[in-house]
Structure formats: structure tokens, C-alpha cells
Amino acid sequence: MTDRHHLLTATPIIDDLKALRETLWFNEQVKPAREGLQRVGLTLADVQEAQARLQRFAPLIAAAFPETAASGGLIESELIPAPDMQAKLAARAPISGRLWLKKDSHLPISGSIKARGGIYEVLAHAEKLALAAGLITLTDDYSLLLSPACRAFFSAHKIAVGSTGNLGLSIGIMSAKLGFHVTVHMSADARQWKKTMLRAHGVEVREYAQDYGVAVEQGRRAAASDPACFFIDDENSRTLFLGYAVAGLRLPAQLREKGILVDADHPLFVYLPCGVGGGPGGVAFGLKLAFGDHVHCFFAEPTHSPCMLLGMSSGLHDAVSVQDIGLDNKTAADGLAVGRASGFVGRAMEQLIDGCYTLSDASMYALLALLDQTENLQLEPSALAGMSGPQRISASREYQARHQLTAAMMANATQLVWATGGGMVPPDEMQNYLARGRG
8 A cells, every 4th residue: 555655646747637637648668669569468460360350240240230331341430631620729739740530430330439349349259159159160151140040049148348338339239239138237427328229229228326447347247147148348358459459450551542651750649538448558559560659649538537647657557546536537528437447458558658648528528519610520528538639749849859759750740539439429419519519
């Protein structure tokens, strides 16, 4: 306890977190990518295997979800420029290079980044069960798994997850489509429309008055007492992490299609909203595999829920929660309302993540309204967490000097905000978000 107290009191930035100040932290432990990647415990081959599995399931996805037919059953998002948003933001503080958005907010099936990791883990589990039962071989057309016989087989198996909302949507919708009995344990901050949507898909939703950590623990406990139940653990799952990492391997081709160069003279900056850490950690891992030292990755968190910044800056990772420093973990960014970061992700990314920053709910709402005004694009509040990053890094002479980034390099930079959710928000809920942002 004494060592823990010392680490917290010896980390000056924690005073800023306690005071709910919008805070920018640079990771002094970051190493060249080839060194940092060795700490993760996963490899390029692991991510390529995940990519191949998603390809095997593409015929099933295309058949089950018609909105994916045009992409051949691949769950992927657009990369779009945001020049009007950049111009509006730059009137307040300049942004170096060009601003782009990765629209994971509009991924098919569940409308958020969680469609990557959540759906992937359900598919990986289904494949394992189906192969063992002799229902398919690796060379079969996996749309066979949508047959009544296969759905009946899967109905004897259960899946459970704890979620603030979006992960529950992705896992619930995919699991139910295959025939699994699926239970989503949801925290108090989960939006009512997400619970309603899950129930409409035949998903069992259990609600808790406490936060994300309690929902996860209850889900884990219930699954442990049922041999037929597979628990998807957002805090510790390497499978989820690999599903997200595939996005990093796909990005180079998208950038090339847009004529965007990434190298020493053309750096890429990526800003990722962060809750427990699996989604942004997995994407950042994939990006570092793809671009090495030419990509700079930052996690973005609410001022009331800075669990990853707290865990990484103190070195305590999952041994400390935001409640331990007097914060309430209450934020409009429901997907980021996590009090304790994933210890697996924090340690895996300890030498790869370039930094973290926090922003207030008011800032997220204001950015949400501004993006609607400038680009006619509607996101949920948590997805705007990444939007304040480009200005902060463009203004940081300290960071640029530390990484030997010249003015010419910064002028050539690609500033990529990873928009993580919002595509399935009901119109009336979105109007409430916009009204609050405009106010």
C-alpha cells in the first residue's frame, strides 16, 4: 500500500486529473516500435491469422447482414477528409497537415468500433465449436453456419459479456444471429436505446445500478458457474485485441487509395477514444505493426474517467482506479465510462503509446455539434474524444522536439481521428446530443 501511495503522490499529473483539468501526458517510456512490439506478447502472424479468419467468415457476414454485401462481407469503414471541420478548429488553434476521419462510427452491424473486436471474438468462438463438432471444415463456405441445424447447435451454447453499451451491441447482435443464447450485463451508464435494441434482437440484458466494473464482474461470475457459457472478457481478451488490430493492417491500403504517404517525412498521428483499452490498444498495435515509428498513437479519455492515463502514468495499470483518486467515473461518453483500465492493454502498450489526454464532456458536446455543422456527420459524444488531439499535438513544441519532428514534417502530417461510434444512435437521441452541443 505504501508503494502504491508513493507512486500516486509522486506522479505530478495526477493532481491535474483530480482537479478535472483537461490534461495532456506524454509517455516517456515509449520506445522504437521494433522494441515496444516485443512486449505485447502477440505478433504480426497472430493479426494475420485473425485477418484470415475474418475472410473465411465473409460469406456468412454477407449473407446474414445485407448491408455488408457490397464489401463482400468485410466489416470495414470509410476514410474521409474533414476540411471544413479543420478550418473551423484552426480558427481557434492551428492543425498541422490534413485532418481525416476514420468512420468506425458507421461500421455495419453495430455502428461502432466494437464491431471489429466484439464480432470477431464471437466468430472465433463459433468457428472453434463448429470445427470441433464437424459442422464445417476450414475450406467450406461458412454461410453453412446460418442453417437451421447449425443454429440449433449454437443454441445449446451461451455467450456473456459485460458492457457499457457498444461492445454489448456487437456481441449481442452477432451471437443472436448465429443462434447463441447471449446475455449482456450492462452498467448504469449504458444508454436505454442500446438496451432496447439488444432486447429486440432476442438478447437477454441484465442491468446494474453500478458502473462498468461491476457489470463485468457479475457477468464473469455468472459465466463461471455455467459450463455452457463462454465469457468475453473486454479487460483481458487477446482475441478481442486481435480483432481490433486487423484495422491497423488494413489502413495502409486505404491511405494509398487516397494518395496519402506515410514515412519519416510524412508522419501519421492517430487519436483513439479509450475506455477499458482493448479497442484503442488493439488498433494501435496493428498501426505500429503496419507503420512502425512513422505513426504516433494517442488515447483520449473523459476528465471524469481517465483510467488509462492514470494507470500508465503511475505505472500501476489495473491496480488503481479513478475512484481511488476521488473521481466519480460519470461521463456523457458512456462508452468511455470505465474506472479501471485493462492491465493487459496498459502493460502491452507501455512502450508503444505516445501519450494520453483528457477532455471534458462539454468539449465533446461542442465538438459533436461542430462536426455536424461543418461535415454533416453525426457521432455520439465518446467518438468526439479524438477530435481535440490534432490541435494539442500541433501546438506541442515539446512533443515535436522529443521526436525530432520538423515544421516541414508537421506540414506533411496526416491527422487521423478515429470516430468510434454513433452510426446507430436514434434520431431523437442524436437531436438531444446536438442541442446540448449547440448550447
